[in-house]
Amino acid sequence: MTVIIDPQNSGISGNMVIGALVDQGVDPEKLIEIMEYYASHFGEVKVNIKKVKKTGISATFVDVESKDHAPIKYIELLELLESIKHPNVTNDIINFSKKVFKTLAEAEAIVHGTTINEVHFHEVGAADAVADIIGASYLFYKLGMDNKTVYGMPVALGGGRIKSMHGILSVPAPATLEILKNIPTFGGPVNHELTTPTGAALLVNMVDKFMDYYPFLTEKKIGYGAGKMELTHPNVLRITDGKKSMDSDHVTILETNIDNVTGEIMGHIFNVLMKYGARDVSIIPTITKKNRPGNLLRVIARPIDCDILSEAIIRETGTLGVRVIPYVHRNITSRKIVPVKAEIKGKTVEINIKVGMIGNEIISVKPEYEDARKVSEESGMPLKDVMDAANKAFMRISNK
Numbered sequence: 001m002t003v004i005i006d007p008q009n010s011g012i013s014g015n016m017v018i019g020a021l022v023d024q025g026v027d028p029e030k031l032i033e034i035m036e037y038y039a040s041h042f043g044e045v046k047v048n049i050k051k052v053k054k055t056g057i058s059a060t061f062v063d064v065e066s067k068d069h070a071p072i073k074y075i076e077l078l079e080l081l082e083s084i085k086h087p088n089v090t091n092d093i094i095n096f097s098k099k100v101f102k103t104l105a106e107a108e109a110i111v112h113g114t115t116i117n118e119v120h121f122h123e124v125g126a127a128d129a130v131a132d133i134i135g136a137s138y139l140f141y142k143l144g145m146d147n148k149t150v151y152g153m154p155v156a157l158g159g160g161r162i163k164s165m166h167g168i169l170s171v172p173a174p175a176t177l178e179i180l181k182n183i184p185t186f187g188g189p190v191n192h193e194l195t196t197p198t199g200a201a202l203l204v205n206m207v208d209k210f211m212d213y214y215p216f217l218t219e220k221k222i223g224y225g226a227g228k229m230e231l232t233h234p235n236v237l238r239i240t241d242g243k244k245s246m247d248s249d250h251v252t253i254l255e256t257n258i259d260n261v262t263g264e265i266m267g268h269i270f271n272v273l274m275k276y277g278a279r280d281v282s283i284i285p286t287i288t289k290k291n292r293p294g295n296l297l298r299v300i301a302r303p304i305d306c307d308i309l310s311e312a313i314i315r316e317t318g319t320l321g322v323r324v325i326p327y328v329h330r331n332i333t334s335r336k337i338v339p340v341k342a343e344i345k346g347k348t349v350e351i352n353i354k355v356g357m358i359g360n361e362i363i364s365v366k367p368e369y370e371d372a373r374k375v376s377e378e379s380g381m382p383l384k385d386v387m388d389a390a391n392k393a394f395m396r397i398s399n400k
Contacts, residue, residue, distance in 0.1 A: 002244035011194025014132025016237035019060035019225025021139035043068035043127030057234040059224035066127040074105040103201040107178040152207035154184040160191030217242035253325040259294030277305040
């Protein structure tokens with residue numbers, strides 16, 4: 001199963017995460033009791049959860065009203081958090097919450113040039129943060145998302161400036177930017193703070209991998225968590241839980257135009273590149289600069305093989321440069337090799353069949369070329385007839 005946390009629309013905050021998870025179909029009463037119970041040790045707190053509409057989108061809004069007893073250090077917060085017990089809050093939930101608080105504290109320490117032990121929770125109120133982080137962590141485990149692959153989409157940060165204890169600051173807030181420094185982000189689309197430090201800290205601890213586009217999903221369940229502000233576009237965070245029936249990976253595409261290489265060299269470079277780890281090689285006739293006929297050499301490669309393949313292209317062709325299109329996302333079927341026995345001119349031979357599948361559904365069946373070619377050469381039977389016999393043999397065993 002797969003989860004997608006999508007903050008592209010209006011960023012992410014703690015209450016938006018909780019709202020989107022509640023919107024997956026969770027009864028909010030137990031959640032409210034847990035959030036208020038934990039946060040009450042740090043201040044006065046009242047949680048209200050209701051359905052709202054944000055520019056026409058139905059979403060769940062989690063309103064947390066809180067007032068801290070007093071500023072509290074990060075270390076003191078952890079000690080108090082560990083002392084609180086609740087029958088529905090497991091050690092895994094508390095440990096995950098502590099990871100989120102550590103992310104927040106580390107960011108604040110870097111921004112203010114101090115140590116993590118000296119960090120106080122001022123700007124991010126302790127009671128409010130505890131309610132949000134405990135609530136989100138509880139739902140994350142209740143919905144079993146700790147055992148699913150969680151993807152994150154690029155994060156909308158907002159824009160403009162905000163008032164803080166340290167004066168006027170530009171958006172994103174320094175702690176938010178520190179937390180998301182290695183995460184894909186973009187500014188806008190409004191002059192408001194869309195992503196908060198708490199939301200950012202939850203995101204980076206929940207997500208396994210960030211992507212530019214949604215993976216292939218079926219049987220989707222979609223939840224929307226509402227933010228406080230009324231904007232000109234839907235102020236919601238979307239979380240999607242679905243079944244990922246296709247695998248995916250990332251590849252690098254290498255390209256160069258060639259107009260001064262013979263056909264013999266082009267044929268040779270194909271074999272060289274496959275030897276060095278290319279996943280696929282294409283040679284496409286084209287028109288190059290000055291209207292000269294040439295070829296576009298395109299190589300699909302694993303990112304780890306990019307440098308060695310680029311060098312091989314340059315050495316073998318003499319081209320002066322190789323274009324690198326990094327980290328292209330591709331959906332791929334799951335694959336397995338099935339050996340079959342086929343009768344070829346009265347003789348039983350074994351040929352491997354490459355089977356492509358989406359979930360449990362067979363999408364493609366193809367005999368391995370080298371196996372079929374060898375049988376064709378040894379038997380004298382045309383290659384197409386050998387491959388047809390192998391396909392029929394596979395169909396016989398698959399229908400049993």
